Amino acid sequence: MSVTSKQILGLYKQLLERAAKFDNYNFREYSKRKIVDSFKEHKSLKEEKDIVDFYNKGIDSLAQLKRQTTVSQMFTFDKLVVEPLKQKHN
Template sequence: MAGNKSQVLSLYRQFLRNASKFEDYNFRNYFLRKSRDEFKKHKDVSDPAEIANFIKSARQDLLVLKRQAEISQMYHFDKLVVEKLDRHHRT
């Protein structure tokens, strides 16, 4: 079971890391929120088969997220008003 816990934690960190790579504010926040919600939803699962299915599914989803994050980085989006400004622009 300890191996599963470390695998799930590693997947969670990878999801957050890759979701943070999205250039667009809305996509970035959506994938961060969705990642957190999915892992929270499954945090109390104790059935080994269900955990294995979740890990398998999460790995597939992570590959898609990585590809989409890379594609997102190919295009520039203007910063939105709600995004943090560089420290040079703060008053």
């Protein structure tokens, strides 16, 4: 199986979008940071096997994130002081 750079970029975007769905600020920011760091760390992969392995692990991580964000949305948390408040514009 061959993985294109377009597929990897798509996976990256999907992971970040899913991580943004965490209601809890700490989980959300940790997940986003972990995704960005992982892709930066692996951007120099050259071997096809290594790229495919990284992509498959990313697919597994996406499935895990989907489960985790679904569970996190079942519970509500108060906003933390560090979170920006959404302001209403009239």
